[in-house]
Amino acid sequence: MQQFSITDFRQQFPILQSLVNGKPLIYFDNAATTQKPMCVIENQSDYYQHSNANVHRASHALSAKATVAYEDARQRVKKFINANTEQEIIWTKGSTESINLVAQSWGRSTLRPNDEIVLSHSEHHANIVPWQIVAEQTGAKIKVLPLSETGIIDIEQLEDVIGERTRIVCFGHISNVIGRINPTAEIIRVAKKYQALTLIDGAQAIAHIDVDVMALDCDFYVFSAHKMYGPTGVGVLYGKKAILEQMPPYQAGGEMIKTVSFEQTSFNELPHKFEAGTPNVAGVIALGASIRFLEQQGHAALFAYEEQLRAYCFAQLSSVKDLVFIVAGEPDIPVFSFSLKGQHNHDVAAALDSVGIAVRSGHHCAMPLMQYLQVTGCVRLSLSAYNNFQEVDFAVQQLKILTQSVLETCDETSSNTSHLRLSASNNHNPIVSNDLTVDDVLAMFAKAKGWDSKHREIMLLGKKHVRLSVQDKTEQSIISGCESHAWLVCYQETSGKFRFKGDSDAKVIRGLLAIILAAVNNKTAAELNAFDLDDYFSTLGLLQHLSPSRGNGLRAIVKKIEQLIAHSNC
Ligand code: PMP
Numbered sequence: 001m002q003q004f005s006i007t008d009f010r011q012q013f014p015i016l017q018s019l020v021n022g023k024p025l026i027y028f029d030n031a032a033t034t035q036k037p038m039c040v041i042e043n044q045s046d047y048y049q050h051s052n053a054n055v056h057r058a059s060h061a062l063s064a065k066a067t068v069a070y071e072d073a074r075q076r077v078k079k080f081i082n083a084n085t086e087q088e089i090i091w092t093k094g095s096t097e098s099i100n101l102v103a104q105s106w107g108r109s110t111l112r113p114n115d116e117i118v119l120s121h122s123e124h125h126a127n128i129v130p131w132q133i134v135a136e137q138t139g140a141k142i143k144v145l146p147l148s149e150t151g152i153i154d155i156e157q158l159e160d161v162i163g164e165r166t167r168i169v170c171f172g173h174i175s176n177v178i179g180r181i182n183p184t185a186e187i188i189r190v191a192k193k194y195q196a197l198t199l200i201d202g203a204q205a206i207a208h209i210d211v212d213v214m215a216l217d218c219d220f221y222v223f224s225a226h227k228m229y230g231p232t233g234v235g236v237l238y239g240k241k242a243i244l245e246q247m248p249p250y251q252a253g254g255e256m257i258k259t260v261s262f263e264q265t266s267f268n269e270l271p272h273k274f275e276a277g278t279p280n281v282a283g284v285i286a287l288g289a290s291i292r293f294l295e296q297q298g299h300a301a302l303f304a305y306e307e308q309l310r311a312y313c314f315a316q317l318s319s320v321k322d323l324v325f326i327v328a329g330e331p332d333i334p335v336f337s338f339s340l341k342g343q344h345n346h347d348v349a350a351a352l353d354s355v356g357i358a359v360r361s362g363h364h365c366a367m368p369l370m371q372y373l374q375v376t377g378c379v380r381l382s383l384s385a386y387n388n389f390q391e392v393d394f395a396v397q398q399l400k401i402l403t404q405s406v407l408e409t410c411d412e413t414s415s416n417t418s419h420l421r422l423s424a425s426n427n428h429n430p431i432v433s434n435d436l437t438v439d440d441v442l443a444m445f446a447k448a449k450g451w452d453s454k455h456r457e458i459m460l461l462g463k464k465h466v467r468l469s470v471q472d473k474t475e476q477s478i479i480s481g482c483e484s485h486a487w488l489v490c491y492q493e494t495s496g497k498f499r500f501k502g503d504s505d506a507k508v509i510r511g512l513l514a515i516i517l518a519a520v521n522n523k524t525a526a527e528l529n530a531f532d533l534d535d536y537f538s539t540l541g542l543l544q545h546l547s548p549s550r551g552n553g554l555r556a557i558v559k560k561i562e563q564l565i566a567h568s569n570c
Helices: 006-011 038-050 061-081 095-110 129-138 155-161 184-193 241-246 281-297 299-318 345-354 367-372 389-411 438-447 451-464 507-520 525-530 533-540 554-567
Strands: 089-092 116-120 141-145 166-172 197-201 220-224 235-239 257-260 265-267 323-325 335-340 360-362 378-382 420-422 432-434 486-492 498-504
Touching (some): 038 281, 061 089, 089 095, 095 129, 095 166, 095 197, 095 235, 141 155, 141 166, 155 184, 166 184, 184 197, 299 323, 299 389, 335 345, 335 389, 345 378, 345 389, 345 451, 345 507, 438 451, 438 533, 451 507, 486 507, 498 507, 498 554, 507 533, 525 554
Parallel strands (some): 116 141, 116 166, 166 197, 197 220
Antiparallel strands (some): 257 265, 323 335, 335 378, 360 378, 420 432, 486 498
C-alpha cells in the first residue's frame, strides 16, 4: 500500500495555514465542504488563463482544448465510481440539483397517484423536499424508513415500508449527521424485489469510502465535487443508461438539443440531453483535478489514515464528561454529532470558533432527523484526511474546559448582575431590561484584546442578560432567521422612546442581543435611524457578527428591530 504522509498532505491546502480569530485554523466542518488543495485551485485559474472557451460548440482550437479537458473529467468520474459508460455521468451543480433532476424528470413523468416514494428518517433536506414537491405534483405518497438504535436504516423493517406500491427508494449512503454507512446492498435488494428504483445520496460517502455503482447496482447515485476537495457548483448524477434514456429532459435550452424548429425539437444524446446551457466548464475540469489528486494520494492509504483519526477522535470525545453523542456507538467515518449537557449547541460552536476551531451546530439540514431523535440540534465535528491528532487533542481539551465552565457558571453568585435593574416602566406595559449603556459596552470591549476575550465578554453579558418570561415568547416576538431560538419584544413610551427586550436560548446570542439593545434602547425613532449600528459593531471589533450568516442571526435581530420601529407596533 502507498504511504500516506499527513504532513505532506496538509501542506497542499493553503487555507490550513490561516489564522482565524487570531488562532491557527482547525477546520472541522468538512461534511459541509472540504478545503481545496493547491492543484485544484491552480487548475481553475490555469483554465481561465489558458483554456477558456465554450465547450462542444465552436470549431476553433481553444474550444477543442476546453472540450477535451471537460470530457476527460467525465471519463475520470466514470472510472472513479465505476460506471458503465460516460453517457451515465451527468454534470449538475451539486447533489441537490442531481436529486431535483431525477424527481422532476423521472418522477414527474412516471409517478401516478398513490405510488410510493420511500425515504429514510436520516435524509438531508436535499433528499426530502424535491420528493415532497413531486409527490404534490403527481399524487404520489411519501413513506419513511425507520432507523435502528445505532442510527442506520433498520433492515428488520424494510419490508414494512417498501412494497408493491413503491416506485423508488431514495436514501443516503452515509448520513451527514450520523456518519454511519447504511445497509445499502440490503436496501437495494429489497427495492429490486418490488421492481422499485433506487437513488443513493452519496454526498457524504464520496470522500470517505470507495464507491462502485456497478457493484451497488443502484439506479441513480449523486454527489457534489466540493465535498471531495473539488470546487463548489459542480455535481454528478450517475444514472443507468437505459433509465436515463427513457427520461424526459430536465431543463431546456442550448446543447441539450439535436435539432430545433418552431414545429418540432429533437433532443441530444446522453449525457448532453440533461445538460442545457453553458456548463460550469472550469468547475468540471477542476473536479477532474480533484479526482487525480485523490488517486495520487492512494485511496487505500488515505482511508487507512482517516480510519485511525476517526477511532482516535471517537475515543477522545468519549472521554469528555457530559458529552452525549446523538446516537450510541462509533460512526464509520469521522463525523461526530453530540451535545454537551447544560450547554446550548450554538454556544459550544461559538466557543470553539473563538479559539479557531470551525464546527457546525444546529439541525444540519436534517430537521426530520432531529425530530425523530427528539433533539433540537447538535454540534458536529466532521474531519478530513488533512486533520491531525493534535487538532483533535486541542478540540477535546477545549470541550473539557467548556464543560468545566458550566459548573463554574452554576456556582456564580449574583455579584455579576450589577448592570441589571428594572427600567422605569409604564403601568400598561412594563419592560424589564438590562440597563446597559453603549459606554458600558465600549469600556468592556476596549479592555478585551483578541477574539477569545471578546467572546468571553459576550458570554458574560449573555449570562447576565435578563430573560424574557414564557408569555413574551410568542409567534409574534420570534426572530426568524436565527439558528437558535430568539425573541424580541418592544414597547414605546409616551415620550416616544423605544424599550426593547430580547432573549435567546443560546448564551452567545443573548450576549450579542445585550450589546445591540444597549445601543437601541431609550431612543426615539429619529435617534434610532441616525444611529450607525455597523459603525458601533466595527468599533467593538464585532463586525463579523453582522454577517448575513444565519448562524448568529444578528442581521435577523437588526431586521426585527427595524420592522418593529417601522410599524411601531411593539
Ligand atoms: N445530501 C447530503 C447527505 C449532504 O450532506 C449534502 C450537503 N450537506 C447534500 C445532500 C446537498 O449537497 P449540495 O449542497 O452540495 O447540493
